[in-house]
Amino acid sequence: MSLHATGLGYQVADTWLVRDVDVDVSPGQMLAILGPNGAGKSTLFKMLCGEWPASEGDVQLLGKSYSKWSAQELALHRAVLPQHSSLTFPFTVEEVVLLGRAPHKTGIKRDLEIVAELIELCDLQRLKTRLYPWLSGGEKQRVQLARVLAQIWPSQQQDTKQGHDKLLFLDEPTSALDIAHQHIMLKLAKDLTSRGYSVIIILHDLNLAAAYADKILMMQEGKRVGFGSVEDVFQQELIQRVFDVPVEIVQHPERGTPWVIW
Amino acid sequence: MCSLSIGHIYIDIHHMKLAKHRRIPPFWLFSLLSGGMVGISLAYLSSGVMSIDMTQTASALLNGLMGNEPVSQAGLIVWDIRLPRALTALIIGALLSLCGALTQGLFRNPLADPGLIGVSSGSALGATLSIFLMGTLIDTSWSHLILPASAFLGGCLVTWIVYRIGMSVSGNVLVSMLLAGVAINALAAAAIHYISYLSDDGLLRNITFWLMGSLSSAGWWDCAVLFAVMVFILCWLPYLSTPLNALLLGESEARHLGFSVDKIRLCIVILVALGVGTSVAFVGVVGFVGLVVPHCVRMLIGPDHHRLLWGCVLLGGLFLLLADWLARTLVVPAELPLGIVTAIVGGPFFIFLIVTRSREAGL
Structure with a gap:
């Protein structure tokens, strides 16, 4: 557990x-x-x-x-992505992501590899030399995600234990x-x-x-x-009671998972 | 017309948002500052009430470095009067800007100042009180020790009070510390004004001169104490840079990254009280250095504390050396109080920062 x-x-x-x-x-x-x-x-x-x-x-x-x-x-x-970030100092996107490696002693070379990998994964290549305070809200959220992922990323390239x-x-x-980007983040x-x-x-x-x-x-x-x-x-009765709105629950045509309609 | 100009501003802001960072490689800046320091030091040592040419200055320095007693009058002036004063200026400038950068990092506010946590006004109150008491009630020949000691203790005491008030509040420690600092600063200012009101003309002049800062009494002994304090603080920087960077993300973010925020906060408060308290104890209140220098360095090489703190040491030292050089040479044979020179240079620059920052914020 x-x-x-x-x-x-x-x-x-x-x-x-x-x-x-x-x-x-x-x-x-x-x-x-x-x-x-x-x-x-x-x-x-x-x-x-x-x-x-x-x-x-x-x-x-x-x-x-x-x-x-x-x-x-x-x-x-464990890494935590907060809802809001209060960073106002002009770090670049790369520097913010690198801060996620602060608890580790993997050495700057591996740290930069991880940062590059996550910048790619979070779709930030275009922004990586930009200054964080002047990004849009969604861009900031992706940068912060990359930062928290860097914190728990495998320190060795071939880590057999991985994320257990x-x-x-x-x-x-x-x-x-x-x-x-919602889907990119959740797929990730x-x-x-x-x-x-x-x-x-x-x-x-x-x-x-x-x-x-x-x-x-x-x-x-x-x-x-x-x-x-x-x-x-996802039972109709429960969702209706909790959110206090009438809903229908159907099956998603492709995924087969429940789908809430109101 | 109105909408056009608003459109212009919008485009301007948008342009700035998209601008990539234009930073100077730290190595260049550090070399430039070190070179500037050597150059200005030579000019500093050579000029003053008595002009000494550079070759004489250099030979006096070499002579002193080899451990010999000064041979000429010029040598005596360079080695025993101007050199300790120049070194004191460098160290005080470095200490004040370093403490400024630490405070700004701790409060996550680029406009914070070491004075915020009360250390400057506490020291000023301690010094004012000791000048007043030694001038009226107590007759002592130890004034050159009692003044810095009481200034230092005053600074530490007030900082401790502010810190305790901040920590006793459940909720945002930093905001409560900041508000406590504002209140305590006002109280200290009131006490200083009251003491000035009670003082006679001679004492008042002493107090005023001290409150504006001056390096004119700096000798080798002051220099040695300040150097020891600076080395002690510098030893901590490698351990503080990464936690300070993490703190800029926010307090809970820093905790999630594994840093013990309370310990770091206490450590920074102690170092700032020590650095600013000692500076104020020896040379009085020198404004604007702690606020303006870290800001400049941040604009030049970025906010990463691994580089920022060392940049502050160099630029702060250089800035105060330059300011004291101007203070000594502008109105020869008299001298301007140092605080006036730093404020004349720092004030307009600070206004410039306020104006440009508010535009970036879209005001």
């Missing part, structure tokens, strides 16, 4: 933002966290990635509680992207899962989640109201 959380809760003053949530993610799985605004997705996400300590319950990453990980060691195993001990956390990575994440990486992702687009995720966690008012495969969770 790459991520195992039991009885998670987060309390602010007298209010529980999240309570009684259990989550399991196996190596090579993509877990999508869904739910309406204010359902506690981000709070749960921050506990799962170790940014906020849980008020209740425990999160185990690769079999070890967050409190037992040292920050440096943890950085070699690595986790990627993505907080609404597609929010500023056009349709083509999906590719990673086939190499053993675990991906935990917050999404707003139900159909994107249905198309790419292996497992869905549905949140409502701080509670887990659905957890399982896409087919298990």
Whole structure:
């Protein structure tokens, strides 16, 4: 189990933002966290990635509680893509991606190889010498993705272990992207899962989640109201109740996955 | 007409957005600055109330470097008066701009200043208080030690208060530190003004001269202490550059990259308090260096702290050497306070930065 959380809760003053949530993610799985605004997705996400300590319950990453990980060691195993970035200093795109290699001691030569590879993968060749603060929102998001991928990229070129001990956390990575780049990003994440990486992702687009995720966690008012495969969770009754809109669920003609229409 | 001009601005901004970075290779800049330092040092050592020609200056330097006592009057002036002062200018400039770059990195704000965390005003208050007390209540022959010591302690104390206030707040530590710094700066300024109000003409002149900064009393001893402090701070730079780069991404991003943000923040606050506190203790308050120099270096070679911090050491030293040279030579035989010269050069440049930055932000 790459991520195992039991009885998670987060309390602010007298209010529980999240309570009684259990989550399991196996190596090579993509877990999508869904739910309406204010359902506690981000709070749960921050506990799962170790940014906020849980008020209740425990999160185990690769079999070890967050409190037992040292920050440096943890950085070699899990990377987090935040929703917003506050970088305002004029780094070039290449320099930002290279910052992802900061926790590693692989040497500048291999680091630059990885950076070049990821710039290619994230479709950034055209932008690589441009200054980050003057990119568009979507371009910035792709640069940040390349940076977090650089953080957990295999240090050796032929790494047999690959991604079985690595986790990627993505907080609404597609929010500023056009349709083509949404798919590029999620395909990239999906590719990673086939190499053993675990991906935990917050999404707003139900159909994107249905198309790419292996497992869905549905949140409502701080509670887990659905957890399982896409087919298990994408039930008309549940989606209608959680999002409070009438929907139809059909099958995607090519992929065969559920498709939500409203 | 209006829409046309708006269109122009838009195109202008758009053009800037697309512009690729035009940076100078750091090696060129570093060589240029080092060369400039040697050149200006020679000019600095040769000019002043008594002009000394370059060959005499050079031979006095060689003579001193071989460990001999100065033989001529010119040699004495170069070796015992001007050289320690020039070195002090270089070190103070380097320290102040380095601390500026560290503060700007910590606050993730290119317009931050070491004064933000209260160290400058705390030191100024400590010094003002000691000048006042030594001039009125206590009669002592140790004033040359008590003044820098109380300035240094004042700076450290105020920085500690600001840091504690910042850390005691749950939420954004940096914003609370910044606001605490603003409040403490105002309090310190009020106290300094009150002390000035109580002082007689002679003391007031001392306080004013000190608040504007001056290198005129710099000797070998000051130089040695400042050098030791600078070497200590420089030793930390290799360990701080990467964490500072990561911090620019944001605090939680830096944590996710495995850096212990609280330790780095504390370390930087201590180094800045030490660097600025010592500088202010020896030469008074010298404004604008810590703000303007890191900004210039960033525009020339980019924001990567591995290069930026060393660029600040060189350019900061050169800038203050130049400023002190002007302070000494513009109104011979008198001398301008250093703070006035740096502000005259730095002020208009800062206004230029504000104007150009707001245009980039699309205002």
